[in-house]
Amino acid sequence: MAQVAQESATIGDSEFDRDTAVTLRDPHVPGVYEAQLCAGWTIISAVNGGYLLALIGRALGDALPHPDPFSVSAHYLSPSVPGPAVIRTETLRTGRTLSTGQASLFQYAEDGTEVERIRVLAAYGDLDALPDEVRTTAKPPTIPPYEHCLGPADGPAPAIPGSSAITDRLDIRLDPATVGWAVGAPSGKGEMRGWFGLADGRAADPLSLLLTVDALPPTSFELGLKGWTPTVELTTHVRCRPAPGPLRVAITTRNLAGGFLEEDAEVWDSADRLVAQSRQLAKAPLPRN
Amino acid sequence: MAQVAQESATIGDSEFDRDTAVTLRDPHVPGVYEAQLCAGWTIISAVNGGYLLALIGRALGDALPHPDPFSVSAHYLSPSVPGPAVIRTETLRTGRTLSTGQASLFQYAEDGTEVERIRVLAAYGDLDALPDEVRTTAKPPTIPPYEHCLGPADGPAPAIPGSSAITDRLDIRLDPATVGWAVGAPSGKGEMRGWFGLADGRAADPLSLLLTVDALPPTSFELGLKGWTPTVELTTHVRCRPAPGPLRVAITTRNLAGGFLEEDAEVWDSADRLVAQSRQLAKAPLPRN
Numbered sequence: 312m313a314q315v316a317q318e319s320a321t322i323g324d325s326e327f328d329r330d331t332a333v334t335l336r337d338p339h340v341p342g343v344y345e346a347q348l349c350a351g352w353t354i355i356s357a358v359n360g361g362y363l364l365a366l367i368g369r370a371l372g373d374a375l376p377h378p379d380p381f382s383v384s385a386h387y388l389s390p391s392v393p394g395p396a397v398i399r400t401e402t403l404r405t406g407r408t409l410s411t412g413q414a415s416l417f418q419y420a421e422d423g424t425e426v427e428r429i430r431v432l433a434a435y436g437d438l439d440a441l442p443d444e445v446r447t448t449a450k451p452p453t454i455p456p457y458e459h460c461l462g463p464a465d466g467p468a469p470a471i472p473g474s475s476a477i478t479d480r481l482d483i484r485l486d487p488a489t490v491g492w493a494v495g496a497p498s499g500k501g502e503m504r505g506w507f508g509l510a511d512g513r514a515a516d517p518l519s520l521l522l523t524v525d526a527l528p529p530t531s532f533e534l535g536l537k538g539w540t541p542t543v544e545l546t547t548h549v550r551c552r553p554a555p556g557p558l559r560v561a562i563t564t565r566n567l568a569g570g571f572l573e574e575d576a577e578v579w580d581s582a583d584r585l586v587a588q589s590r591q592l593a594k595a596p597l598p599r600n
Numbered sequence: 601m602a603q604v605a606q607e608s609a610t611i612g613d614s615e616f617d618r619d620t621a622v623t624l625r626d627p628h629v630p631g632v633y634e635a636q637l638c639a640g641w642t643i644i645s646a647v648n649g650g651y652l653l654a655l656i657g658r659a660l661g662d663a664l665p666h667p668d669p670f671s672v673s674a675h676y677l678s679p680s681v682p683g684p685a686v687i688r689t690e691t692l693r694t695g696r697t698l699s700t701g702q703a704s705l706f707q708y709a710e711d712g713t714e715v716e717r718i719r720v721l722a723a724y725g726d727l728d729a730l731p732d733e734v735r736t737t738a739k740p741p742t743i744p745p746y747e748h749c750l751g752p753a754d755g756p757a758p759a760i761p762g763s764s765a766i767t768d769r770l771d772i773r774l775d776p777a778t779v780g781w782a783v784g785a786p787s788g789k790g791e792m793r794g795w796f797g798l799a800d801g802r803a804a805d806p807l808s809l810l811l812t813v814d815a816l817p818p819t820s821f822e823l824g825l826k827g828w829t830p831t832v833e834l835t836t837h838v839r840c841r842p843a844p845g846p847l848r849v850a851i852t853t854r855n856l857a858g859g860f861l862e863e864d865a866e867v868w869d870s871a872d873r874l875v876a877q878s879r880q881l882a883k884a885p886l887p888r889n
Contacts, residue, residue, distance in 0.1 A: 381832065381860070382675075382832055382833040382881045384675070384721060384833060384835055386673070386692070386700050386721045386722075386723060388692055388700055403675070403677060403716065403719060404677045404678070404716075408883075409832065411675050411677060411719075413719065427692065427693075430692060430700075430702065430721055432673060432675045432719055432721055432833075433675075434675060434832050434833055434881070438858070441857075441858030441859055441860075442858060442859050443858075444856075444857065444858070444859070445856075445857040445858070446823065446856040446857065447854060447855040447856060447857055448789070448790060448854050448855075449854035449855050500737070501737060534735065543670065543671055543698065543723050544671040544673060544723055544835070546673055546833070546835045546879070548862060548879075548881050550855060550857055550858065550860065550862075551857060551858060564737075565736060565737050565738035565874075566736040566737075566839060566874050566877070567733075567734075567735040567736060568730075568733065568734040568735065568839055568840060568873075568874070569727070569730030569731060569732070569733070569734070569840060570730055570731050570733070571670070571730075571839065573877060584857075585854075585855050585857070588855070588862060590835070590837075590877075590879055592670065592671045592723070592837050594697075
């Protein structure tokens with residue numbers, strides 16, 4: 312990707328790493344972390360749910376004996392806003408292969424009381440300790456070459472309407488077949504596909520995958536629905552440490568019913584490995600006439 | 601289904617309802633429930649994870665202001681055994697459309713201390729209050745007629761090896777295309793399909809769907825792997841109240857890698873509605889030579 316060549320941000324020294332930093336509040340109190348929700352990761356006025364997940368994931372990676380998120384289930388309780396937050400973690404189980412933890416991210420009401428934004432249950436392990444055996448029948452999504460896909464600079468913006476901050480931090484190029492919504496001609500299919508990278512060229516890792524699965528525009532746009540699609544619950548499985556290079560993301564919605572829809576995301580790396588799978592249940596925007 | 605005609609168990613008065621009953625431990629302490637894990641729902645020696653989920657789901661349905669599970673994320677911490685259990689619930693959020701709760705199921709060590717078996721985060725709503733609009737591209741699975749599918753009585757048992765108790769309570773008929781494993785000839789495809797009903801004819805409801813998604817033999821059998829496939833995490837979305845009549849269940853595994861696999865389950869009702877979707881991350885059995 313062009314920007315990768317130009318930039319030199321690295322894992323540990325990048326916008327994403329700085330903006331997802333967490334610090335132990337009190338060295339004598341394990342598992343409680345201070346964080347700052349950065350305005351740079353907002354969509355319209357809300358903080359992106361994947362960015363929040365990466366932040367919580369970093370806290371859990373510090374609190375648990377295993378380093379990598381294997382399965383992270385997040386329930387979104389109230390919209391997060393830029394500003395200070397506290398993440399409280401709890402270790403539920405410690406095993407040889409996996410450990411399980413819980414985390415809650417809180418912000419503060421005007422009177423200073425804590426307001427919970429997200430609650431997470433997560434199983435952590437060590438991706439590098441897994442056997443190499445791969446027996447997958449899944450196939451990478453068919454996406455045109457990066458240079459043939461469309462980004463915010465390509466006119467009718469595949470950026471989410473009204474948003475800008477997060478798009479400056481991401482290098483997303485959408486498959487032209489899934490950007491009809493941006494020119495008022497949604498395909499009617501519940502599909503969104505594209506290339507994903509961090510704008511400063513920082514390589515992907517298990518933490519950034521938690522952002523990747525929730526970073527593309529919602530499939531509801533291609534289903535002809537405008538407006539906000541709030542996530543109720545999002546579960547992500549990180550299956551493999553991503554190889555260097557751009558990621559391909561394919562999101563599918565098969566069932567829009569009763570005012571809710573699921574979004575299934577697959578993330579593939581440059582070595583054609585399925586590195587993450589996620590599914591979220593989201594509230595569909597009300598159809599507008 | 602033949603047995604439905606013979607039996608007359610009803611929702612509220614059935615084996616499933618009796619065995620998933622929960623009672624408030626203390627009328628003055630909301631949200632804490634006593635339960636009995638029944639030996640009738642075991643696979644080999646472990647209590648079935650879907651049965652446990654239904655039990656916890658019943659407790660949450662009582663504790664939360666909304667009646668129906670919409671999204672239930674469960675992390676399995678230690679194997680449950682038949683006997684007494686306590687379920688502790690916590691209400692995290694109460695909204696107009698959805699409320700969110702947490703629940704933990706504990707059993708007791710020999711010294712009486714509580715041992716946590718499962719922790720759950722769940723969003724509850726009211727399925728009957730949802731708009732009727734359905735825009736799904738998902739198609740029901742192609743499964744031969746019930747009478748052409750295979751049950752435990754049909755010789756080479758599609759029952760899970762070594763287990764019997766739970767199979768007496770379920771009326772599962774597997775698609776012959778997915779029972780090769782039972783005669784030592786697994787298809788090599790990560791697929792398991794069949795008809796699902798409760799043996800006493802009790803109709804399906806949102807609670808029993810939590811059992812249905814985890815009741816078929818694991819897809820790993822058809823992938824040629826023998827042995828236990830422990831669930832790490834299982835998330836279920838109930839999308840619609842099931843119509844009366846038998847259910848069709850299709851489970852797919854697309855990625856077996858690094859010793860883990862996902863199992864995606866779809867449950868369809870007699871009205872061709874997609875009533876539940878689930879995904880679990882499970883540990884693959886070690887290949888045997």
